[in-house]
Amino acid sequence: MSRIGKKAVAIPSGATVTLDGQTVTVKGPKGQLSWTVSDEIEIKQEGAELTLSPRNDTARARGMWGLSRTLVNNMVVGVTAGYEETLELVGVGYRAALKGTALSMQLGFSHDVDIPAPAGITFAVPKQTEVKIAGIDKQLVGETAAKIRRIRPPEPYKGKGVRYAGEKVRRKEGKKK
Structure with missing residues (x-):
């Protein structure tokens, strides 16, 4: 299990996250970033948090889980703090x-x-x-x-x-x- 992937991505006030299929778009006071998450990862928005989980139990899916969570978190931090x-x-x-x-x-x-x-x-x-x-x-x-x-x-x-x-x-x- 990915220790990083299990953590939810907190969305601070002032930032908005839009999910369009596998594409995540984050808008904030400093700008806008978007990234397409791998098909092996399922992404859900629950209130002011994003949760990511692998769709199946393959080595690649587990590897992409932590990576995807970190990249989405970096986008959220980038558009709010830079x-x-x-x-x-x-x-x-x-x-x-x-x-x-x-x-x-x-x-x-x-x-x-x-x-x-x-x-x-x-x-x-x-x-x-x-x-x-x-x-x-x-x-x-x-x-x-x-x-x-x-x-x-x-x-x-x-x-x-x-x-x-x-x-x-x-x-x-x-x-x-």
Whole structure:
């Protein structure tokens, strides 16, 4: 039995959930998201809660049960509270700035790195060495942050690069004479 799948998804006030067959649509103050649940999962709305259960007892149905519940919960949280990821730029001369809605970063290359904001994502630069990525889709926020980090990941000798806020970089000892 899925421990995550057994939990009901609470629908807060301000969010509305619409079920159309297997398609779940969630509307909230920050926007709207929809997703089609697998046919192996049965979804029911009871008052201010959504419950998911597997239609049959196969390994795939049990696996999709917890996944579907988590994805629906992420949609509900996204349209009500939203998601945010923070990146830090560590290194001499490493800085970020906004050019309209796009993010422009200097990361030690001979050129600036410009990243256009995907649909549904907003960039903010509170400090030159800090980038905040916000949106309602948890997957898109995390994927955008990972793509930016991949441009210049932290290196182990000096720790220079783009890292997640609070990320610990394992440092290596340099050459000895």
